[in-house]
Amino acid sequence: MEEDNDMLENQLKQWDAQYDVIVVGFGGAGATAARFAADNGAKVLLVDSAPKGHEGGNTRYCGQLIMSGTDETEIRKYYLALNGPMNHESKITDAYTKNLAHMQGYLKKYLGVKPVSVRELIEKGHSQRKILEPMTPEYPELPGADNFDFLLVHEQFSDGALWKILRQKVVDRSEKIDVWFETPAKHLIQANDGKKIKGIQVDRAGNQLNIEAKNGVILTLGGFENNKDMIQNYVGEPMIGPIGTLYNQGKGIDLAIEAGADLWHMQATSGLTNLLKEKTGQRPSLVMGPALTVGSVIRVGDDGTRYQNENKTQRHGYLSNHGLWRVPHTQVQPFMIFDQTQHEEMVANKIYQPLLDAEIKDTTIAGLATMIKVPADKLARTVSDFNEGFRIGSDEFKRELQTMRKFDEGPYYAVPLGNFILNTQGGPRRNERAEVVGVDQQPIPGLYAAGELGSIWGGQYQGGGNISDCLIFGKIAGENAATKKKDLDDNVANQPKVKKIKVTSDIQPSQNKYVVKENQYIGKSQAGMGDDIVVRVTITPQDKNLKKIEILQQSETGELGTVAVNKLSHEMIEKNTPDVAVISGASISSNAIKEAVKNALSQIK
Incomplete structure (x- = not known):
């Protein structure tokens, strides 16, 4: 069938294949949704645009930290305080926070692991305590924060361990779950009533295939970090590079709009600082250490002036802004500026080598300004003001004196920095059953969503919140989508027949037998x-x-x-x-x- 630019109507001559549930997006939410749909009797198709070995969405790359609590009332207070003063919906808030309070049981029962408490790791003096402690919780001043804890599937983090477990749960159910890699969704397919979602159209090896979903379609495609137009239209920034997957292209937004979904949290993002500018299409590396924020080092924006306290605490990219925490606007091309002493400290500390390779050097501030194309007088004044602030003990950006040092007389260095984003939160609005709702706030029959695509996070973000969203609403979506719906039966005449092409899953339990010879x-x-x-x-x-x-x-x-x-x-x-x-x-x-x-x-x- 030819593809058009509008929402496809159910006027097909035939379906190419038929499943009970179709899950679009193989990340943490998608893996969870597919697993629970299968566990509830559904035959599932799980499609992803990424090639095999690159699936996983942002779950693959994140810290593997899972937000949790132990008391429903207290963890609800914390979530509501984080999202204040934004509006919230009681039913979906209850569904989320009740499950947060029982996350330990979830991990034991469904993932087969003994949960590891990060609070306990910190108390025991974990080797990464300095990284974990400021996030546990990130907003200790808010009501209910004392009830917050991170959970891990073992004592390490940022190693993909949770993702591997979620993926394996799909592999273990290969008789019930077919997986198609490099198979992007093109359109949702609606019934003749213009409401019910009956299936999807996908591109499989250049062939446009129409796949029927008898019970439901679950959208778990992640956000739109890699979509320049959406970043500009929804976030209001020229472009922000992705830290996570390169395959979150915003297709879930397009599909949701086709179906008439209401959208929410479209402006909400999470990000980080101290990231070296990378080539387009490459994920950046997080560069950390006091050599980047302490000493004779500053950051300047497009006009050569400072724009922030370089050593200021940030919470997933949020900075304190007169009582609330907000993601600041980006600079088109920021630079890190430092002197010879700072450079030598970076070398001594064996800082990330590509950062040193990216250095731009000149003997004078004016010469350096010319090389990085900023006004020389403004860059010179910026360095002079920083030095004066250090001398009198009062920095214009309130940077603490002990983190500052007067710049040398030269040479001087600049390193181009990038603007990066962990993830977007926006997408189709959902209810407590993970059903996508339309602009009339009524569920769109047969359509569900989970994870970062239309996540529950719209205000200040606490680390681990998206992963818990994937686990909680992935499960809810999978279970509800698997339930047979009588109202999704197509009773119109001449309904499409099912061709039932030969289906081969791209993922199977490991059967590799590697040949070995002597020695x-x-x-x-x-x-x-x-x-x-x-x-x-x-x-x-x-x-x-x-x-x-x-x-x-x-x-x-x-x-x-x-x-x-x-x-x-x-x-x-x-x-x-x-x-x-x-x-x-x-x-x-x-x-x-x-x-x-x-x-x-x-x-x-």
Whole structure:
């Protein structure tokens, strides 16, 4: 069937395939929705636009921290205070906060893990306490904050561990869930009444296929971080680069609008600072450390003047603004400006090497201003004002004196920074049953949503809130969509027949059998950001030295992950040990490769 630009009507000659439930988007919410739909008797199709190994949405890349509480009343107070003074809807708020209070039981029952309390990790002096403590909670001054806690599936974070469990739950149900990668949704398909959602049209290897959903379609496509037009229209910024997945293109917004959905929280975003500008289409690396915020270092905007307290506490990109916390407007091209002493500290602290590689250097402020194309007089005045503020002990942006140091006489450095976003929150408005509602606030029959696409977050954001949204509303959506609906039966004459093309799922339980010869061993690791890393290690027969390391399977993310895979293999052979230094900016991928090689070597008798 030819594709058009409008909402497709149910005037098809035939369906190409038929399922009980179709889930669009294979991230945390989609994996959860598909799993629970299958557990409630549905045959499920799960489609994603990303290629295999890059699915997962932002759940794949996030800190794996899950928002939770222990008391329904107190955690509800905290959520409402975070979203104040925005309006809220009682029923969906209740559905969310009641489940937050029982998240420990959720993880035990449905994910099969013993939840780890981050508050307890902090009390025990966890190695990453300095990172975790300011977020646990992020808004300690608000009512109910004392009831907040993060949960983890084990004692580490930012390692994809939760995502791998959610993905495996889908794999374990391969008899009930078919997965199609690189299969973007094109349109929703409505019944003749113009309301009921009957299925979707997808692009499968260049073929436009119309797939019937007998009971419901669940939208879990994430946000619109990678859609420049939507960022400009809804957020009001020229462009903000994504920190997470590159596949959140805003298609869920288009589909929702086609169906007549009401939209909410479209302006709400979460972001971070201290990010090095990257090439278009590449995920940035978060660069942290006092060398970037303490000392003779400032940030300037498009006119060469400072625009913030560089050392100020930020809460997922939100900065304090006269009593409330708000995401500030971005600069088109911000720069970090620093002197020779600061540069030497960065080198000594082994700061992220690509940041040092991006340095622009000149002996004078005027020369540096010319190189970065900002007014020389304004940049000179900015540095002079910073130095004067340090001298008199009063900074114009209220930066604490102990975090400041007078700039040297030169040379001077600039590093271009980027404006980045963790995720958007906006999308189709949903109710407590995860049903998408129209502009009349009535449910659109057969249409559901969960996760960051139309999330429950519209005000100040607490870390872990989106992951809990994925788990809670993914489950609700999956269970409700799986329920057979009599009113979705098409009673009109000449309804489309089902062609039932041969369906092959792109994901199956692992059946890989790797060939090994004498002096060869297979090693595996699940510690990377992608799927399992599998290596084949060949050793010399006499002295058992490393001779060859072959990467048989890996889907590590981004350019640095691929670099780590290739570089470490060569270095291990050269040094004849897996105990080599990790690649800066790719420590998780590096450690996973090392673990896989060690796993192979442990089999030598």
